[in-house]
Amino acid sequence: MAPSARWSVLAPAVFVLIWSTGFIVARLGMPHAPPWTFLLWRFLLSIPLFLGWAWMARSPWPVDRRTYWHLAVMGALMHAGYLGGVWSAVKAGMGAGLVSMIVALQPILTAILVQPEPGFKDGGRAFSGRWLGLGLGFVGVVLVLWQKLHLPTTAGALSFTSVLFALAALLSITFGTLYQKRHLAPVDLPVASSVQLLAAAVIAAPLAGLESEGMAWNEALVFALGWSVLGLTLGASSLLYLLIRRGAVTAVASLMYLVPPTTAILAWVWFDEPVTGLTLVGTAFVAAGVALAIRR
Template identity: 30%
Template sequence: MNFLLSIAFVLCWSSGFIGAKLGVGTASTVTILMWRFLPLAVILMIVAALSGTSWRVLTVRDVARQATIGVLSQSGYLLTVYYAIELGVSSGTTALIDGVQPLVAGALAGPLLHQHVARRQWLGLGVGVGGVTMVTLADATSGAGAAWWAYLIPLLGMFSLVAATLLQGRSRTQIAPAVSMTVHCATSAVIFTALAVSAGAAQPPADTSFWIAITWLVALSTFGGYGLYWLILRRSGVTKVNTLMFLMAPVTAVWGALMFREPFHVQTALGLAVCLAAVVIVYRGDVSPTRVRSLESSRP
């Protein structure tokens, strides 16, 4: 079951980078994100109002914590990813830059979550960062059109997601998946609607491909990728779920090359192979998987 969940997670999370590429061809980043979350938040709030049982035990502090996690794991993360792709960074490279997340999460999981990270895991994580560097340099020198500073933007999103992961890991309150999903999506809807309205970009384009991209992002990325992230985090721990992030890059790079003819060089392939080796090293080195408390949100 864990193996199948991991495969589904990798495919669904990778689909988010492809969906972002589809969307930025028709509208600005804030427009896409507003219409990705606004209808979804309304539906989720109606469902929450009709069911309501899981909300009765929540305190104001619980809701505030989940809103903060939503800001970090959805709003901050997605805004940087979409903006980087809009600036011309390839979807595969954006996915791989975000893949440096395991090293940061692994380094902080010890002191903040009191989890043991084995030496072999550290080796694998370090190898993975080497692969990230190789692919990023290949993309940056390919003449794809993105400015050098655009490659720093996904790093901000990576730190945002790591912060959300560690914040949830320190939580002692178990929150039902539907509840956390609703809070996260409602928070993101408010933030992205405010940004779109203030930028004069709230009106969606009259383009069928825009709504195809929105449907893609809601079904695969939000319910699939984002939700499975928290589910696997709860079942397997910070190090393993973040190590799976290294697999996003190969899948996204191949996907982007086939769909959008994004650059895929020998150096790109070598870097991706290094990242896959890092996953093998980390997984073989984890003989006693640790678990963390997590957002019970197995679906936003």
């Protein structure tokens, strides 16, 4: 199998697996840290890694100032906006399952906002199949999370503030994905990530300064922060950047449907949370929906 073919097969699967660990990390880290302070640490620790990568790879830096602006907007949306919304919602009392379901609306919102891509025409089988896939995927996500949505620890602390944070995360990741696909010229990954994370850190710094709670350093928090930097920012965020640059935005967004089922399995392994028959049925719906959504 050619390297490009292996990339097309492995990259989406690796992305979904690593991205799903974000909700596990949130459960580990949030009891010990305020959201924006944690994220500021994450951004500041990640920037030197990408700068070192750019230096070793001798990556060219953009000449056009507009490229830096576009990268900064992406960083504000996809790092500060999305992550800040998710972590703030969890800290405000919303369960990770409900947050992931709200964020799982991204494929539908993306399909509504994006212009039909080549090969998708109104009334055509490909276009109809995409919408059928998006619908099946969302039904599957609801089935996977149904039991979690009825647990007191998830729904009992629901508030207007937590819902607002979750919706902010949804809008940020959706518009960030569309913005990258529309405006950004090809930029080497370490250079793009360095600028994005710097913009996210500029946003996170004053918000972290407003938080009264401090970081309660312990093994769980250190692990959560380390994995957030190495696994999620260096790994998953980089893969998302490359997938958006190389693929159709609706197809990439549909991968988010696979995150809740994968998170449920990881929670079973990590926290011994039960995987019910409804979870398995929902996972099958999600897999079928994503397969339909990404077909041309």
